[in-house]
Amino acid sequence: MQRKLQVEAIQHGSVIDHIPAKQGVKILSFFKLTQTSEKITIGLNLPTKSGIAKDLIKVENTFISDDQANQLALFAPNATINQIKDFKVVNKFQVQLPGAFIGVLSCPNSNCISHNEPVKTKFYVNNNLDLKLKCHYCEKSFNRTFFHELD
Structure with missing residues (x-):
């Protein structure tokens, strides 16, 4: 049973x-x-x-x-x-993956200007084989496992 x-x-x-x-x-x-x-x-x-x-x-x-x-x-x-x-x-x-995430995630790059300036973070979505997000400011790309939400 x-x-x-x-x-x-x-x-x-x-x-x-x-x-x-x-x-x-x-x-x-x-x-x-x-x-x-x-x-x-x-x-x-x-x-x-x-x-x-x-x-x-x-x-x-x-x-x-x-x-x-x-x-x-x-x-x-x-x-x-x-x-x-x-x-x-x-x-x-x-759900649908947006083209960008604005003001939601914190940039994993500690040297990124978004940590020290009053700007909303912005990441562009690169959804090829492995999802990566590229920071608008420092232009570095990161795998989604590196991200944390903003407080």
Whole structure:
């Protein structure tokens, strides 16, 4: 007999699905979702039909904006967002990687002018084989694992 785990449905909010395994905790931290008083359900390393594990995040009474969805693509380029109202999916869309990230990430280059000047950081997306972001100011390119959000 095969057992299935049941996860409680949410009445209103967002479900972020198809997150690559081990990225869910990073997403919670990046979007500061743990700093809310809303109910959050997290599934880590969940099995899929394809055999590749995934993470899942459900957040009550919180709707992921288009900007947040684009930022989410940095961690989970194939994620889908389900917006829930009255326990029903009213909107479902896949995240899309933007052409640039503005004012969201801190430059990993400690010598970059963005650390000492009152400017918004800006990174251009190079999505060839391996996703890299190029700083507008110091023009250095970095793998996504080097980045931290701005406080």
